[in-house]
Structures are given as C-alpha cells and as structure tokens.
Amino acid sequence: MSKFRKIETSFWRDAFIESLTPEQKYFYIYLLTNPATKQCGIYEITVRNMAFETGFHNETVEKYLEYFEKNNKIVYNRQTNELCIVNFLKYNNNISPKVQTCIKSELSDVKDKVLIQYLYSMDVLSQEEEEKEEEKEEEKEEEKEQFISSAFSDEFLTDITHDVTDYDNAGTLTDENKRKRANLMLKAMLESDSKIENLEMLYKKSKPEIKHAITTFNDAQYAADNVSRNYKEHWRHFVNWFKKSINK
Numbered sequence: 001m002s003k004f005r006k007i008e009t010s011f012w013r014d015a016f017i018e019s020l021t022p023e024q025k026y027f028y029i030y031l032l033t034n035p036a037t038k039q040c041g042i043y044e045i046t047v048r049n050m051a052f053e054t055g056f057h058n059e060t061v062e063k064y065l066e067y068f069e070k071n072n073k074i075v076y077n078r079q080t081n082e083l084c085i086v087n088f089l090k091y092n093n094n095i096s097p098k099v100q101t102c103i104k105s106e107l108s109d110v111k112d113k114v115l116i117q118y119l120y121s122m123d124v125l126s127q128e129e130e131e132k133e134e135e136k137e138e139e140k141e142e143e144k145e146q147f148i149s150s151a152f153s154d155e156f157l158t159d160i161t162h163d164v165t166d167y168d169n170a171g172t173l174t175d176e177n178k179r180k181r182a183n184l185m186l187k188a189m190l191e192s193d194s195k196i197e198n199l200e201m202l203y204k205k206s207k208p209e210i211k212h213a214i215t216t217f218n219d220a221q222y223a224a225d226n227v228s229r230n231y232k233e234h235w236r237h238f239v240n241w242f243k244k245s246i247n248k
Helices: 008-011 022-033 047-054 060-069 088-092 097-111 115-119 122-152 175-190 193-203 207-223 232-248
Strands: 042-044 074-075 082-086
Touching: 022 047, 022 060, 022 082, 047 060, 047 074, 047 082, 060 074, 074 115, 082 115, 175 207, 193 232, 207 232
Parallel strands: none
Antiparallel strands: 042 082, 074 082
16 A cells, blocks of 8 residues: 555644744654554654654654643653554544555554554444454364364264165165164264263353253254264264354
C-alpha cells in the first residue's frame, strides 16, 4: 500500500495551530507526516530519529514533545518509543475496507495497548480481544482433534467384519447379521475404556453419560441401516456426533 498522509486546509485555521510558533507548526506537521507514521495513527520513533530528520537538537525535540503532550495532541511512550497522534483520524480518516484491514493489522502490533484508547473506542479493543479469543478457541479445537486422532489411531483398527461374514446374494448383510454386527459394534465401543476416558477428559462428561450416548448413537445407526462401517470409521462418526450433541 502506498504511503501518503493528508492534511486538510482547515488545519491552518485551527485555533491551536494558529497559536503555535513556526517551529512548533513545522514539528507538528512532521509528527503527522514523517516516514514512520502508520495508518492507525500510532507508530514507533525515537527522539534521535526525530532530531535527525527535523534538524532540531535532541533537547528541542524533547521540549516540543512535552509541549504537545501537555496540550493533549500526542501521547509518547518513552519505554516503547511509540507515539500516538491524538487527532490523527481528524486529518487521515479513511473508511476504505483495504485501509481498515491495514489499520487492524497495525493495531495488533502496538506494544502499549493503552495508546489505542486515545484514537479508537473500547469497542475496537473488545472486537480485537474477541477475535484473539476466537483464534485461541480454534487452536484449542485443532489441538483437541489432533489429540483425539493420535489417541484413537492405534486402537481397534481391525475391521470387525470378520465376525460377521454372512452376506446375502446381493452382497449385503442379512437382517439377522445386521443386528449381530450392531451388537458387536456396541459391545466393542462400550468396552473401549481408554477411548471413553479420553472423552471424559476432553468434554467433561461422566462415563455413564458417554456410554448412554454410545448406546443412543448405535441405536440410531442401526435404525438408519448404517452398520457396514469398520470400527475405526464408526468410532470417528460417533465422536463427531457426540461433539455436535454437546454443542446443541
């Protein structure tokens, strides 16, 4: 994004600007337009850089900084070297979505978050915090999924179809063997102690609650004629169903 800063013509007839000396006007314009400025109105710059670029001595720069701070035109954090132009949005506000995205990115890099409050409402801060919390929650969910995958991948991977091999001429299970297969699957799931313990830990549910959920899920799968999966696939479908049922 190209860098430019604008100053409205009314700037020169502002009562405060009219009260400044030529040197103070020059320094204030420098604060608004120097190469370190950002779209958000908060940027990092050292006294040494300000002195070098304006031609003032360090002591003069300090004097002007104190003057503009006293008049609530800037806030300067000397620990982080971050400077906030309190009236920056008055002269450089831009509602372009591209610019707003840039501003949001820049605000996330601000070290002294207190400076943001001088330019933006607490709603902006709250929104950023909410987005960060959402990102954290998404990361937790991803970690949870990875944990589930690693915890379950080495158990019961054998397809239990070897226990029920009587298919009819059409290559499907007979009604009798559908029920037999469903019972075998239910028994295997209810005896999967380590899996159930993992669900207890991850979702804060008791063992009886999880076993009840397993029974309910398997009854529904049998009623829907979904009994041809192998054990691994069936368990994964249950975990997904269980998560959704908790979030309802």
